[in-house]
Amino acid sequence: MSAQPMLINGEWRAASADAATFSPFNPATGEKLTATYPIASAAEINDLLDAGTVAAQELRALHVSKIADFLNGYADAIDAASEELAAIATSETGLPVAPRLTAVEIPRTTGQLRQAAGAAQSDEWTNPVIDAANNLRSRLESLGKPVLTIGPNNFPFAFNGIAGGDFAAAVAAGHPIIAKAHPAHPGTSQRLAELAQGAAQAAGLPQAMIQLFYHMDPEVGASLCGDTRLGAIGFTGSEATGRKIKAAADVAGIPAYLEMSSINPVAFLPGVMQEKAVALADEFAGSCLLGVGQFCTNPGLILTVAGEATETFITQAAQGFAGAASGVMLTPELPKHLDSGVKHLTDQGAELLARGVESTEAGARGRPALLRIAGAAFVANPNGFQNEMFGPASLIVVAADEAELLAVGAQLHASLTCSFYTAADGADDALYDQLLPIIAQKSGRILNDKMPTGVAVSPAMVHGGPFPAGGHPGFTAVGIPASLRRFGALKCYDNVRASRLPASLRD
C-alpha cells in the first residue's frame, strides 16, 4: 500500500517512492493501522512555503467575505461528515465516538469555525484607532504570510492544526495555513483537509490556502520553524517540542504561540475543606479522571493544609482513584509516560496513595494514580514535583500550615490555570488574599470554586499563560476575537490618502 498523499499547493501529491513513512496505532486495540503516511522532505516543505507565500499575496486582493464563506462552508462540511470523521478519529485516538466526538468536540470545532467566520467579517479584532486630527490611523492586519499550525494528540478536531482554534483564528485573520497533522491521527487530519480544500475552492480562495503534511524530521522541522516565509506559528503540545519550535522561530523573529504543558494547581483552603471535604474529593477525582485525564487543564497538583478534614478529603479521593478503570489513552506511549511520571514522583519521595484498576484488556490503557507529598518536602525540591503527568494522575501537597502553603505557592511553575476553593462563610478569605497574588501571576486563568478542565469558547476565555505554560503572556489560544490578535501585524496609516484607507479606518 503506497503512502497517503500530502496536500501541497492545492493538489494531493503522492509522496516520493523513497519517502520514509509511518502508521498510526489504534490505541483501543494496540494494533497498527494499515494506512501509511509520508514524512515530508525538505523539498516538500519548501514547496509548501513557496505555495503559501503566493496564496498570501493572492488572499490580500480578496474580500474577507470569501474567508467567512470558507469557514462557514467548512463547518457545514464537517457537520455533514461528523459520523464518518468520528469513526476515523476513534480508530486513531481511542476517544469515544459519543458523546465525546460527535456530541462535544465536533460541535465545538464547527462552532469555533463559525465564530471565526463572524470575526473575520468584523473589525473588532483589528482594534481600529483613528486620530483624525493628526490623520493617523492604526489597526491590526494580516501578517501577509502563511501561518504554520501544529495541533496536539488530545483533540483531533477542536485543536487540530487543520480545523481547530489556531486554524480558525489564523484563517479569520487572513492567512493561508500550512498545517501539520499530529502523527497520532493523520487519517482524521487528511479527511479534514479534504473537506477544507473543497470548501476553500468553493469559496474562491487561493489554490494553496490550505496545505497539509503529516510529519517531519527534527532538522527539517527546525528549518521550517525558522523560515521567514512563515508569518507565525500556532502550536499546542508538549513543552519539549514547544521549546524546540520556539528556539527555531525566535532566531528568525517569527512569533510562535505555544500552548504547552501545565500542572494546573488547585488549592482547597482549610475552611472549605471543613465544609465539604467529601464532596470536594469527588469533584476533584471526577475532574482529574475525566477523559482519562488527557487535558491540558487537568488538575495535576492539589494544594491543601494539614488537618482532619484534609485527611478525609484525601481518603475519599484515593477511593475514587482506586476504583477508577484504566481507560484507553491516545497513543501507546502515553501509559508508559504516565507510569514513569508516577515512578519519578515516588522516587522523589511522594507517597503513592492509590492506583486505579489494572486492565487486562488490549490497548494503551492508563492507570489512574494519586500521590501525596508534604509541603516541606515540596518546598525543598520544587522542581522534582512539578513534572506534568499527562493522564489521570495528580499529586496532593499537604502543607503543615498556612505559611507552608504560601511557601509552596511561591515555588510553583507557570500554569494555564490556578483554582481556589474557599469557604462560603469567608473563613478562607484572608488566606486567599495572601495566596492569590503569589500564584495568579503564574497563570493565565484564575478560577474560584471550580475545576479547570472546561475551556469555554468565550470572548473572555484565556487559554494561555506565562512561559512555559504559554508562549507569550499577552495572548490566548481560545476565545474569539482575542485569539485572532496573535496573528495581527500592527500598522499605522500616516497621512494616507482617504481613498486608499481600509474601510474601517475612514472617517
Next chain:
Amino acid sequence: MSAQPMLINGEWRAASADAATFSPFNPATGEKLTATYPIASAAEINDLLDAGTVAAQELRALHVSKIADFLNGYADAIDAASEELAAIATSETGLPVAPRLTAVEIPRTTGQLRQAAGAAQSDEWTNPVIDAANNLRSRLESLGKPVLTIGPNNFPFAFNGIAGGDFAAAVAAGHPIIAKAHPAHPGTSQRLAELAQGAAQAAGLPQAMIQLFYHMDPEVGASLCGDTRLGAIGFTGSEATGRKIKAAADVAGIPAYLEMSSINPVAFLPGVMQEKAVALADEFAGSCLLGVGQFCTNPGLILTVAGEATETFITQAAQGFAGAASGVMLTPELPKHLDSGVKHLTDQGAELLARGVESTEAGARGRPALLRIAGAAFVANPNGFQNEMFGPASLIVVAADEAELLAVGAQLHASLTCSFYTAADGADDALYDQLLPIIAQKSGRILNDKMPTGVAVSPAMVHGGPFPAGGHPGFTAVGIPASLRRFGALKCYDNVRASRLPASLRD
C-alpha cells in the same frame, strides 16, 4: 574622583572600589568628561532584580492613582529642571539645548509621562471583556515583575530608559523599572533618576520602584536579559545589541520589545517626480539632514524610476547634501561608523553623489553623504545595500522601469516605516497599488506624501514593525495606550466571586 553611585533598592549605592568604570565624551569638543561611572557587577545586577521583585509585590497592593501621581510628579520635576537637564544632556550628546532639548524633546518626554499617568488610571489599555452569562471576564494586567528598560543614544530624554516611552508605558502598566542608562549620557540619566526617585517616594511607591545602572559587561547582560525575575524588556538601539538581548530573553520566555535599526524606504513615483522634483529633493534632503540624521526613522533609502525628472531630483538633492555642514554627532564613534557605511556602499558599487562640507572644528562631526545605485545592481545584491548608515546619509536607488522598481521593493528588509510620494492627479495610482502590498507588509507605518522622520505621540501611532526592525509585529513603542499593552499579561477570571473581581470586570 570616585565613580558615581547606582540607584539600587531606593539608595544611591557607591560602586565597589575595584569596579571598572567609564566616562562619557562631550562630542562637541571631543573631550572626555570628568565624571566616571561604574560598570555594574553581577552581584549588583542581582540586587537590582531582587529589589525589583519585592517592589513588584508591593506595587500590587497600591492603588493605581499612586502610579499616576508619580508619573505626573516626575513630569513636573523634569519640567522644573529642564534647563539644568538640557545643560547636562548637551554636554554628553552634543544635541542643541534649544530648540531640540528644551523646546522639543523635554516637553515630548513630560507629555508622554502625563499621558501615561492618564492611561494608568483608565481601564482602556487593559481591554476588559465581560462574558456575564458564563461568568468569565478577562483583561490585561501587570506582569507582576520588574521591567528592564534600555534606551538609545539619540534621545537622552524621550526614549531614555529612565524617562522615555518604554519607561512611561511600563510604569503605567504597573511595573517597577530597572533602567540601564545609555553609556553616552549617564549623567543625564543619573539626574533623571534622582528626580524620578524623589517623585516615586513622594507618591508613596515602593522603595525599589525606580532603579538605575549605567553599563554592564556582555556576559552580565546576557544573564540579566535571561533572568526570569524580569517580566519584560523594552529596548531601543542597534540591531546587533537588540539581537543579543532577544537571544538571551527568548530562552527564558521573556518578552523583549525591541525597536532596532531601519532604513525607512521612501518611494518617489514617476508622476510626482514630474510634478515637483526640485521641491521633493529639498524636502528629502531637509528630512535626511535634520538633527544630523540621527533618527530611527531617517530616510535612508530612496526608490525612484529612471527619467529626466529623477535626474533633476538627484542633482538638486546632491546640491543640498554637498552644501550641508558636518554636524556634531552623539558619540565619537558615530562619524567613523558613518564613513565606513559610506565606504561599504561604494565598495559594493554605489556612486558617491555628494558629501557635505568637511569640518575643521573639534568634536565628533558627521559628514553628510548621498549615494546612488541602479535598481538592477540593488536587486543583484540586495543585502549589500541595506545596511543602516546612522546619520545624514542616504542611498538613491534608480530603477530602470516600473518592473525593476517592484523587484527592488520585493528585496527590501523590514523597516519601521515606508513612504510613498505620488502624483496629485492620480498618475501614479496604478503603480502605487502594485508597490504598496510588496513593501507595506515589511513596515509598521505607511506614509503618503510625507517624510517618516516625525513620530507623533498619538494613540494611532505605530513605532515598530516586523523583525528585525521591531521585536514583535503586533506592538508599538510609541503611542498611548497601545504601548502599555506590550507589558500586559492576559488574565481570565473564571467564576471568580464578585467581591474579588477587579473593579473594571464587575457587572
